[in-house]
Amino acid sequence: MSDIVLETRGISKRFGGVHALERVDFSLRAGEVVALAGDNGAGKSTFTKIISGVFQPSEGEIRYCGQPVSFDGPQAARAAGIETIYQDLALADNLDIGGNVFLGREIKSKFLFLPRIDRKRMREEAAKAIQVLDVHLDRLDRPVRALSGGQRQAVAIGRAIHWDARVLIMDEPTAALGVPEQRKVMDLIRSLKTKGLGVIFISHNLADMFAVSDRIVVLRRGVVAGERQVGHVDPEEIVRLMVGQ
Incomplete structure (x- = not known):
């Protein structure tokens, strides 16, 4: 039995004449952290919003726990076990x-x-x-x-x-935190791996990506520019993929 908990096949998204995503293939296994890298406008937010039910794809298929799924909104994705933690955390401070x-x-x-x-x-x-x-x-x-x-x-x-989330999307979780707090968040992500959750980690901080991720998927202008295993790639190569050199 495959341990892939989330998979996308040929996901595309168009907003009028703008092609935000074009045929994105992606997979996430239980107990794995996959970082999404890319400059602003690369398609990271659009891709995760499709996974979390905010947007519907123009084309392609999402498979969750081996079955094709279609979420009609964020609540449906959450009910299935896909949670998103945004940079502002969406907590009620009071x-x-x-x-x-x-x-x-x-x-x-x-x-x-x-x-x-x-x-x-x-x-x-x-x-x-x-x-x-x-x-x-x-x-x-x-x-x-x-x-x-x-x-x-x-x-x-x-x-x-x-x-009972099985997939956790973390959007810039260390932004605006001091160094000790950043380390604590990195420890939390490592803890999630040991508990078998699949984590999609979005960050502009390459050091954070290399610290906790198993793989790095690079998006550039809405397409997958490359995918690399951490431990077999250096930051300079990721930067080259991001900028297209």
């Missing part, structure tokens, strides 16, 4: 970790025969998901605005783990 992990899917209990949100249980369940990542928080009731950048990333990743 809520605690439980409120963020269960946002829109709150746990409810009965009090005097009336339903109420069970915040204590939500915090406990959220803490379990984050502890899986070897991240420990002193106060579970604090709003996430009080957390460090690395802890906030852990909350966003913990949310994906709790809801």
Whole structure:
């Protein structure tokens, strides 16, 4: 049985006369980190938005866990197990970790025969998901605005783990973080690999790509310019693929 969890075949996307993507083939295995490299406008965001259900492809096929799929929106992709963590993390700063992990899917209990949100249980369940990542928080009731950048990333990743994500798309996860927080995020990504998640890692930082990725796929002007195994390529070759030299 193949361990490929996500695959695209001949994916193209056109916006009017603009060809944003042209026949992109891509694969991701369980427990693998694949970096997407490319300059601005190379097609990285368009490609991941197709995978996550934001856009529909103009042509081509998406296969997930061996079956052809078509997501009619981001919620359908999330329900299937494809989660996206954007650079801004999409966290509600005024809520605690439980409120963020269960946002829109709150746990409810009965009090005097009336339903109420069970915040204590939500915090406990959220803490379990984050502890899986070897991240420990002193106060579970604090709003996430009080957390460090690395802890906030852990909350966003913990949310994906709790809801049984099998594919995680991470868009510039180390942007705007200090060096210690960047290292923590790299450790989180390595932890995801050991847990069998497939990770698509988007970054402009080649050092980060080489630190955590198994493969690097380079997009240039909407097409795959090349694919290289980390350990068998140097950064200069990736740059040449990105700029077309």
